[in-house]
Amino acid sequence: MRQFRNTPIRQSWKKREFDLEPLVVSRTQTKVHDENLLILADNLKAMKYLLLNGFKEKIDLVYIDPPFYSGASYYHRASKRTDLAFKDTWSNQVNLYMNMIYPRLSLIRSLLSREGSIFVHLDWHASHYVKIAMDEIFGIENFRNEIIVKRGRKKNLLYQFEKVDRMHTANDIILWYSKYPSTKFCKPLVPADLKSKWMSFWSNTNRPTMRYSIFGSAPQRGQWKWSKERANKAIQNYELYAKKYEMNYPLEEYWEKQGRILEFIRKRSTVKYPEYWIPPKTRKIIDNLWLDIESYNYSTGFSTEKHNALLERIIGLFSIPNSIVSDLFCGSGTALVAAEKMGRRWIGCDSSEVALSVVKERLGKTRYDFVTL
Numbered sequence: 148m149r150q151f152r153n154t155p156i157r158q159s160w161k162k163r164e165f166d167l168e169p170l171v172v173s174r175t176q177t178k179v180h181d182e183n184l185l186i187l188a189d190n191l192k193a194m195k196y197l198l199l200n201g202f203k204e205k206i207d208l209v210y211i212d213p214p215f216y217s218g219a220s221y222y223h224r225a226s227k228r229t230d231l232a233f234k235d236t237w238s239n240q241v242n243l244y245m246n247m248i249y250p251r252l253s254l255i256r257s258l259l260s261r262e263g264s265i266f267v268h269l270d271w272h273a274s275h276y277v278k279i280a281m282d283e284i285f286g287i288e289n290f291r292n293e294i295i296v297k298r299g300r301k302k303n304l305l306y307q308f309e310k311v312d313r314m315h316t317a318n319d320i321i322l323w324y325s326k327y328p329s330t331k332f333c334k335p336l337v338p339a340d341l342k343s344k345w346m347s348f349w350s351n352t353n354r355p356t357m358r359y360s361i362f363g364s365a366p367q368r369g370q371w372k373w374s375k376e377r378a379n380k381a382i383q384n385y386e387l388y389a390k391k392y393e394m395n396y397p398l399e400e401y402w403e404k405q406g407r408i409l410e411f412i413r414k415r416s417t418v419k420y421p422e423y424w425i426p427p428k429t430r431k432i433i434d435n436l437w438l439d440i441e442s443y444n445y446s447t448g449f450s451t452e453k454h455n456a457l458l459e460r461i462i463g464l465f466s467i468p469n470s471i472v473s474d475l476f477c478g479s480g481t482a483l484v485a486a487e488k489m490g491r492r493w494i495g496c497d498s499s500e501v502a503l504s505v506v507k508e509r510l511g512k513t514r515y516d517f518v519t520l
């Protein structure tokens with residue numbers, strides 16, 4: 148069997164000790180934080196501080212966008228200067244990276260509320276290792292989705308070459324885990340502009356009890372989509388519309404006037420099966436492919452800045468107003484800005500002073516406690 152080059156990867160994470168022992172805090176370090184909180188510190192220290200200051204099982208949504216194990220350094224480019232913001236260099240040793248991320252994910256689990264969940268933004272470099280670690284830490288049963296988001300604006304540079312050794316990577320990955328498997332979320336609805344349409348009322352799922360007769364015939368296989376009672380009512384609705392109102396209004400206008408509740412089924416002689424009407428929709432349920440929004444932004448000069456649209460979607464869909472949202476690798480603070488805008492409480496942390504200076508500027512007059520550890 149093939150061996151990992153820097154074996155044993157998984158065992159080395161497990162041997163890692165990261166208990167709370169060294170964290171003996173003085174009275175002056177215990178503080179009640181009612182405000183939002185911005186911490187300048189290594190987040191391992193920050194999380195221990197949070198655990199000792201009343202945040203155990205209190206955070207409802209954690210989004211982190213840690214270093215990706217990319218091997219690069221990242222900068223903040225302002226008009227007159229360029230500052231090193233952070234390094235994502237690990238001497239090509241994924242063990243070192245995993246030994247950084249594993250204990251941090253474990254402490255995040257202790258901070259998460261019972262209904263809480265965590266979103267970890269990564270890319271192809273290490274998402275597969277981190278997923279295995281998260282399966283261990285959060286439990287496979289708490290895995291929710293791998294969300295595919297757009298990578299930055301980088302051009303596909305492959306056009307310039309005669310031959311290539313791989314395809315351009317156009318996506319990042321967000322791993323979503325909950326704390327407990329029983330947690331349920333509201334349906335993930337986003338704005339949409341979907342026109343009304345007619346669809347076949349027959350489906351090939353085989354349910355003999357749903358093969359009743361309408362328009363004088365019943366299907367031999369498959370099924371009708373709705374119960375007999377509901378279908379008959381929808382047929383009557385359409386017959387009434389066709390007889391009395393079709394001359395005056397298009398169906399959609401009639402449906403609006405009737406309070407947007409009526410359902411319709413029709414049978415056209417040219418089409419084999421009856422059809423049911425799907426009303427126009429202003430919202431749609433999304434799946435795990437989030438290619439409709441940007442995930443990177445370039446508004447602050449912080450080179451790994453994520454897009455507000457991405458953070459507003461995560462926070463808006465998977466947390467509720469006044470709950471506590473945290474980003475412990477907050478960089479330029481996109482998650483904190485989105486949380487503030489959406490009426491959530493927030494806790495941010497970063498070990499880079501360069502990053503936090505960008506956060507402070509973005510937050511402007513927003514109220515928060517600032518702690519340096």
Ligand SMILES: C[S@@+](CC[C@H](N)C(=O)[O-])C[C@H]1O[C@@H](n2cnc3c(N)ncnc32)[C@H](O)[C@@H]1O
Nearest residue numbers: 189190212233452453476478479481497498499
């Ligand atoms: C990819 S950036 C986050 C970008 C952020 N999502 C944004 O929208 O700007 C990762 C951040 O993690 C911070 N970081 C890395 N290791 C850390 C640690 N151990 N503790 C706290 N912050 C850390 C870096 O300083 C960097 O700002």
